[in-house]
Amino acid sequence: MIGITFALPSESSDLVRRLRAVERCDNLISGNVNGGDVAIVHTGVGARNCNQRLEILLHKTRPRLVISSGFAGAVTEKLRVGDLVLAQNFSDPQLLASAERILRDRQPRLAKLFTSTSIVDSISERNEIARAADAAAVDMETGAIVAVCNAHGVPLISLRAISDTASQPFPAPPSVLFDSERQQTSYGRLLAYLLRHPGLIWPSFRFARQIARVRAALTEAIVALVSEL
Numbered sequence: 001m002i003g004i005t006f007a008l009p010s011e012s013s014d015l016v017r018r019l020r021a022v023e024r025c026d027n028l029i030s031g032n033v034n035g036g037d038v039a040i041v042h043t044g045v046g047a048r049n050c051n052q053r054l055e056i057l058l059h060k061t062r063p064r065l066v067i068s069s070g071f072a073g074a075v076t077e078k079l080r081v082g083d084l085v086l087a088q089n090f091s092d093p094q095l096l097a098s099a100e101r102i103l104r105d106r107q108p109r110l111a112k113l114f115t116s117t118s119i120v121d122s123i124s125e126r127n128e129i130a131r132a133a134d135a136a137a138v139d140m141e142t143g144a145i146v147a148v149c150n151a152h153g154v155p156l157i158s159l160r161a162i163s164d165t166a167s168q169p170f171p172a173p174p175s176v177l178f179d180s181e182r183q184q185t186s187y188g189r190l191l192a193y194l195l196r197h198p199g200l201i202w203p204s205f206r207f208a209r210q211i212a213r214v215r216a217a218l219t220e221a222i223v224a225l226v227s228e229l
Contacts, residue, residue, distance in 0.1 A: 001037045002226055003063035003154075005054070007045045007141055010211075011070045014219040016040065026056050036226035039063060046117070047144035054148040065095060065155045065229065068145045069222055071214065072113065072137040072160035075126040079109060079162050082214050084221055085137050087113035087158035090146045095157040095229065102228045103221055111136035113158060115143030123166045137162060159225070161218035163211060 006012040012029075016022075019031030019038070029040040039061040043050045057063065072085060079085065086099055089112045100108060114135035120126060129138055142158050149156045 001039060001061050001063045002229065003057045003061060003066040004038055004040045004222065004226075005043050005057070005066065005068050005141070005145055006040065006070045007043055007139075008070075009042055011215060011218070012040055012042065014215050015222055018219065018223065026060055027053060028057060028060060030061065034223055034227040038226055043141050043145065045119075046140045047115075050141055050144035051148055054145060058148070058152050058154060063154060065092075065157065066145070066149050067222060067225060068142050068156055068158045069218065070139065070141070070160060071163035071211075071218075072139040073120055073126070074137050074162045074165040075114070075120070075130040076136045077166065079111070079136055079165065081162055081165055081168050081210060082217055083162045084108040084217065085111050085113065085160045085162065087111065087137075087142065087160065089113060090142050090156065090158040092155035092157060095155055098229060099157050099159065099225055102224055106217075106221055106224075108159075108221070109136070113142055113160065114138045116140055126166050157225070157229075159218070159221060161214045161221075163214050168210075 015033070016029055018033050019029070020033070022029065022031040027041060031038060039057060041053050041057040043053050068090070084103065084106055086096060086108045088096065088110050100110065112133070112135045114129050114133040116129070116138050119140070120129065120138050129135055137160060139160060146156055
């Protein structure tokens with residue numbers, strides 16, 4: 001059994017559709033993909049719920065390894081939207097070497113990932129993370145996920161797909177795109193914002209299509225890992 005974490009269902013939806021023999025219990029989605037048994041857990045955005053939900057995954061399914069997955073933002077111009085990132089600083093060395101070999105045709109980037117306590121959007125914030133943490137990408141969950149897995153002695157590989165960069169940022173403020181308290185997008189708030197800023201309607205549509213492509217690429221990479229790890 002391989003455990004796979006995502007922050008939100010919007011990141012895992014393609015993979016969930018690929019599963020066979022699906023079972024849902026205790027916030028877990030279990031099934032089989034390409035002959036490999038997996039259990040998916042959604043941690044929510046940020047570290048707030050990670051510990052409790054990771055404990056459920058680890059105790060209920062006893063995975064032999066965990067893939068910490070989802071989207072990440074680039075904080076350096078070396079990364080582009082759609083790039084796959086294997087986090088050197090968070091991944092088990094043996095799993096990292098295997099993942100790099102398995103995904104070599106997809107040209108994953110080995111880089112340092114920084115886990116932030118808040119959504120990072122501005123160029124100045126991205127630049128500061130790149131400088132202070134010597135990181136190439138940022139997410140909000142992996143640091144907490146790694147801590148729980150280490151406590152249980154479960155090896156982890158961190159795989160992220162770049163969803164946004166300084167040159168291709170979010171089409172609206174993060175507070176409009178995502179309600180951190182409710183852990184979901186408020187479509188009413190988003191619609192109201194777009195009606196006030198009609199020039200952002202097309203960029204928002206383009207961003208949604210971009211995210212769909214990023215999610216598809218991430219899903220294919222995860223399926224490849226599940227098949228061979």
